[in-house]
Amino acid sequence: xxxxxxxxxxxxxxxxxxxxxxxxxxxxxxxxxxxxxxxxxxxxxxxxxxxxxxxxxxxxxxxxxxxxxxxxxxxxxxxxxxxxxxxxxxxxxxxxxxxxxxxxxxxxxxxxxxxxxxxxxxxxxxxxxxxxxxxxxxxxxxxxxxxxxxxxxxxxxxxxxxxxxxxxxxxxxxxxxxxxxxxxxxxxxxxxxxxxxxxxxxxxxxxxxxxxxxxxxxxxxxxxxxxxxxxxxxxxxxxxxxxxxxxxxxxxxxxxxxxxxxxxxxxxxxxxxxxxxxxxxxxxxxxxxxxx
Amino acid sequence: xxxxxxxxxxxxxxxxxxxxxxxxxxxxxxxxxxxxxxxxxxxxxxxxxxxxxxxxxxxxxxxxxxxxxxxxxxxxxxxxxxxxxxxxxxxxxxxxxxxxxxxxxxxxxxxxxxxxxxxxxxxxxxxxxxxxxxxxxxxxxxxxxxxxxxxxxxxxxxxxxxxxxxxxxxxxxxxxxxxxxxxxxxxxxxxxxxxxxxxxxxxxxxxxxxxxxxxxxxxxxxxxxxxxxxxxxx
Numbered sequence: 001x002x003x004x005x006x007x008x009x010x011x012x013x014x015x016x017x018x019x020x021x022x023x024x025x026x027x028x029x030x031x032x033x034x035x036x037x038x039x040x041x042x043x044x045x046x047x048x049x050x051x052x053x054x055x056x057x058x059x060x061x062x063x064x065x066x067x068x069x070x071x072x073x074x075x076x077x078x079x080x081x082x083x084x085x086x087x088x089x090x091x092x093x094x095x096x097x098x099x100x101x102x103x104x105x106x107x108x109x110x111x112x113x114x115x116x117x118x119x120x121x122x123x124x125x126x127x128x129x130x131x132x133x134x135x136x137x138x139x140x141x142x143x144x145x146x147x148x149x150x151x152x153x154x155x156x157x158x159x160x161x162x163x164x165x166x167x168x169x170x171x172x173x174x175x176x177x178x179x180x181x182x183x184x185x186x187x188x189x190x191x192x193x194x195x196x197x198x199x200x201x202x203x204x205x206x207x208x209x210x211x212x213x214x215x216x217x218x219x220x221x222x223x224x225x226x227x228x229x230x231x232x233x234x235x236x237x238x239x240x241x242x243x244x245x246x247x248x249x250x251x252x253x254x255x256x257x258x259x260x261x262x263x264x265x266x267x268x269x270x271x272x273x274x275x276x277x278x279x280x281x282x283x284x285x286x287x288x289x290x291x292x
Numbered sequence: 293x294x295x296x297x298x299x300x301x302x303x304x305x306x307x308x309x310x311x312x313x314x315x316x317x318x319x320x321x322x323x324x325x326x327x328x329x330x331x332x333x334x335x336x337x338x339x340x341x342x343x344x345x346x347x348x349x350x351x352x353x354x355x356x357x358x359x360x361x362x363x364x365x366x367x368x369x370x371x372x373x374x375x376x377x378x379x380x381x382x383x384x385x386x387x388x389x390x391x392x393x394x395x396x397x398x399x400x401x402x403x404x405x406x407x408x409x410x411x412x413x414x415x416x417x418x419x420x421x422x423x424x425x426x427x428x429x430x431x432x433x434x435x436x437x438x439x440x441x442x443x444x445x446x447x448x449x450x451x452x453x454x455x456x457x458x459x460x461x462x463x464x465x466x467x468x469x470x471x472x473x474x475x476x477x478x479x480x481x482x483x484x485x486x487x488x489x490x491x492x493x494x495x496x497x498x499x500x501x502x503x504x505x506x507x508x509x510x511x512x513x514x515x516x517x518x519x520x521x522x523x524x525x526x
Contacts, residue, residue: 015363225377
């Protein structure tokens with residue numbers, strides 16, 4: 001970490017002034033609501049009689065007991081989709097950063113082009129792509145490659161593929177930024193020291209780009225495992241995820257305490273997972289992000 | 293993969309290709325509620341991107357450049373905001389608005405969008421700042437540049453790729469957001485909400501046209517801002 005040495009007293013105040021507006025915004029609209037939600041999750045009651053604060057932990061136990069399998073499925077889908085995103089995003093970002101030449105930003109832009117189309121529209125059109133007689137499965141079925149009973153829609157595969165497609169940019173951007181920052185002279189130095197292409201990649205480029213991958217994993221895994229739109233549009237009733245449950249509890253059943261408890265459980269599970277993952281990975285960037 | 297995305301978006305419009313027509317463009321504004329939704333989406337996305345990019349860039353700069361009291365906790369909050377599932381944010385904001393009896397609508401959506409985009413922009417910018425050499429700015433200072441000049445002519449061009457990526461991300465996040473908007477919208481409808489509501493009854497062709505136009509506008513904004521930045525960097 002380079003440290004700018006301010007020469008005047010005014011420089012001491014600079015970081016505070018720079019951070020203040022965002023800080024206030026985050027405090028008012030992120031931290032306070034969180035606290036209120038936790039408080040809500042410990043209440044009992046219903047819409048008609050109103051809710052009372054009873055510090056009722058039962059909401060959590062009931063929630064985990066009833067929907068445990070949904071939690072597990074959400075995390076599993078999240079893992080699969082995140083892995084698929086890395087497999088697709090890393091080579092693409094690598095190619096743009098190192099082979100893009102003068103048109104780097106153009107290529108990046110082209111890659112992100114589909115994502116200017118609305119997320120919902122994308123998901124619905126993905127459904128059209130995956131339908132039994134759609135552009136992908138139709139020809140395969142007619143040519144007899146696929147058995148008649150073969151479906152993708154309303155399966156876990158459909159949900160994971162939709163998630164992968166939808167959240168790809170969250171993986172591409174951070175990896176690209178990290179790769180782009182790598183000083184090419186360092187890579188050349190590796191070659192000068194008789195590193196093969198594989199060695200140069202494994203010993204120089206990959207370690208330097210890991211912070212980007214790490215950020216990408218968080219940016220992808222979290223929204224993916226808590227998403228409910230893909231599961232609803234592509235998965236059918238057999239493949240619902242925890243997000244679907246939370247949404248239903250809030251809007252259809254108005255069971256605010258239960259829904260809050262489930263939301264908080266989801267966040268806690270994901271946060272614990274991320275911290276464990278950060279610990280194992282142990283890159284400097286991670287520890288910094290975790291505020292240690 | 294690029295082609296793939298194209299296929300998909302084009303496929304949506306050609307799925308049942310009945311011949312080329314501009315009819316739907318003529319009837320584009322027939323559904324006034326859809327038009328309102330699109331206008332809401334666009335203005336919210338633009339405002340949110342603007343506010344977020346400014347706030348997030350300064351936060352990212354501060355975090356990447358200085359050491360100060362509370363840096364750890366600031367990082368932790370940003371980290372949490374990024375690690376926090378959308379549905380949880382939406383739920384918590386809803387809890388707050390319900391608790392304080394705040395009417396939900398346009399402003400609450402905007403506030404929510406800025407809130408969840410700040411962390412992404414700040415982290416993207418910070419990643420860029422950490423890789424910079426502070427000596428360059430000190431040189432500018434030695435050459436008599438004031439803080440504003442220093443920022444405009446030295447710092448900003450250097451961190452521009454990060455700022456741009458952040459702004460792009462903020463825009464895409466906002467225009468696309470369905471989950472948090474769903475929780476904070478009240479009676480105000482944005483484009484994604486409208487589409488979601490229409491999938492049950494059948495999506496009218498105007499949606500595809502609007503989708504195409506938003507797509508085009510989004511690209512236009514990105515291209516124009518990229519050009520401006522390239523020029524500024526020179």
